[in-house]
Amino acid sequence: MPEDKIISHAKVGIIGGGIMGVSLLYHLAKEGWKDLVLIEKGELTSGSTWHAAGQCPQMMGSYNLAKIHLHSTNLYRELEKETGQSTGWHGCGSLRIAYKQEDLDWFKYVKGILDNVGAPAEIISTNEIKKVHPFIKLDEILGAFYTPEDGHTDPTSTTNAMAKGARNHGAKIYRKNRVTDIKLLSSGEWKLITEKGDIVCEHVVNAAGSYGPEVGQMVGLKNIPSINMIHHYLVTDEHPTIRKLKKELPVVRDPMASAYLRQEGKGLLIGPYEKNTKCWALNGMDWKFDMELLEPELDRIEEHLNIGMDRIPEFKDVGIKKIICGPITHTPDDNFLAGPAPGLKNFWMFCGASIGIAQGGGAGKYMAQW
Ligand SMILES: Cc1cc2nc3c(=O)[nH]c(=O)nc-3n(C[C@H](O)[C@H](O)[C@H](O)COP(=O)(O)OP(=O)(O)OC[C@H]3O[C@@H](n4cnc5c(N)ncnc54)[C@H](O)[C@@H]3O)c2cc1C
Structure with missing residues (x-):
């Protein structure tokens, strides 16, 4: 799909087009958020997501994670009806x-x-x-x-179906465009410096998967536990x-x-x-x-x-x-990192997922409602 010239301002800028970042984009768009942008350095899913086996178990010994997993499976089963794009759900x-x-x-x-x-x-x-x-x-x-x-899904098709749903609600996705640095402006906004131009964002989300620590370092976050x-x-x-x-x-x-x-x-x-x-x-x-x-x-x-x-x-x-x-990616307790980054206003973590296919759909929903 051709991508328009890069926009200069956004309400939310998500860094990373794996299943976690795309799910958050989709769910924010569904919640009615406007001016959403996602930046991906390669193609959507080209980090860890594309090669995953796609299992999505519902068996979870934590109440909150069980809700997250249940939403993922329900979403992947139904998403084709909304977007016309198959998820490959089994x-x-x-x-x-x-x-x-x-x-x-x-x-x-x-x-x-x-x-x-x-x-x-x-x-x-x-x-x-x-x-x-x-x-x-x-x-x-x-x-x-x-x-x-429960069952398994095709990670690439599922991510692309959520991307389609997000675009249908007006969200923008820029591929082949790496975020090379992030600056905090005196206005309190964040400037994403990307290979194709700068974008000033009110909120920034680090959904960079394996690159979570590298993106964190751009805003001074050292030792992200992933x-x-x-x-x-x-x-x-x-x-x-x-x-x-x-x-x-x-x-x-x-x-x-x-x-x-x-x-x-x-x-x-x-x-x-x-x-x-x-x-x-x-x-x-x-x-x-x-x-x-x-x-x-x-x-x-x-x-x-x-x-x-x-x-x-x-x-x-x-x-x-x-x-x-x-x-x-693995964190010390094997739960993905989600929520506000310590000491930084409007900078959010959404990475470190070890079973991101199973959790991405649900995690995106609850993160969007944070
Ligand atoms: C062999 C294998 C099998 C697996 N099987 C399963 C399974 O059956 N079920 C399951 O739930 N999970 C499985 N997983 C785990 C799953 O693949 C990951 O948990 C999930 O893909 C993580 O998604 P993510 O969006 O966090 O990361 P990613 O998919 O890695 O996405 C992060 C994206 O950020 C982009 N990015 C990073 N830095 C920048 C930057 N500066 N600018 C722009 N873009 C940037 C990257 O290019 C990448 O595309 C498996 C993993 C492997 C390796």
Whole structure:
């Protein structure tokens, strides 16, 4: 889409066109805010968002996060009706496996939260697991937490659908335009210095993902608590049995493998959270990093892959089609950073998301209502 000449003034300037920034833009526009602008140094989603696996679980042990996740899934399911742009939503549901009585006790607590926020959830027996997922080997399993209405989405299509919704309400998006510096004016407004011109904004939002600390430094914020860690997932070739399925399998979260396992097209997908995880770009981000993946390190995740593939043996029948490896931002408590930056008026944080696809939709809504 052609972009107009850059505007000189805005009520809100959002830095970063990943799912977090675009969701905030969309929700501010829906709340009736005018003069909104989003600046992206590459293309929309070209940071971490484009390569995410897209899982959006509703199972959250925190009341507020459960509301955020529920809004995301409801939005991604319905957004096409509003915007005409498909989000790639798959409402296949999810299962989280229990191996211990403590897991089942925790499930009861989480079910109370989901009942409260209105997200359908059941604690199901091993027999019932077999009915919704015929391929899981049941040995050692005591039951599962089943959320029938969550699933996974296409992160790029979903972000673009929100961008379309925001533009329909008058918001402006400037791509291929890096914010190179930010100045505080005597009026109390912020001047965004961008490659294509300056924009004076009443509010500025740091939604720069992996670059959150670099953008923070532009306004004197040192030590923003967000680092990048490397994460992999693997997609298999088509599987003859999966090809014949009439209904998509639910996403499985297996704490023994420390992995998510799901259907992807007519094949399978597995993504482990490894024990020996690795940080990335600790000395700062290179501004040139855009639409890039990292070199896979399969030896670090092999143990998890083996356990996961034993749990769903169909994985062993087919070859690996692609391996995705990229950076995810993490904060000390693994919650995204949201809200006013300390000591600065009208400068807001909205970055550090480790499951930004699942949280972006809802986080954007509640941030817009702050
Ligand atoms: C392999 C992998 C799988 C994943 N799977 C899932 C999943 O299944 N579910 C899930 O919920 N999450 C998943 N994630 C995590 C998810 O991708 C991130 O949490 C999410 O994309 C973060 O979104 P964001 O908008 O904060 O950051 P980003 O998508 O990185 O967006 C930030 C944007 O800011 C731009 N930017 C930065 N600085 C500037 C500047 N100075 N000027 C202009 N623009 C700037 C960048 O170019 C970038 O596009 C996965 C991540 C990886 C790596």
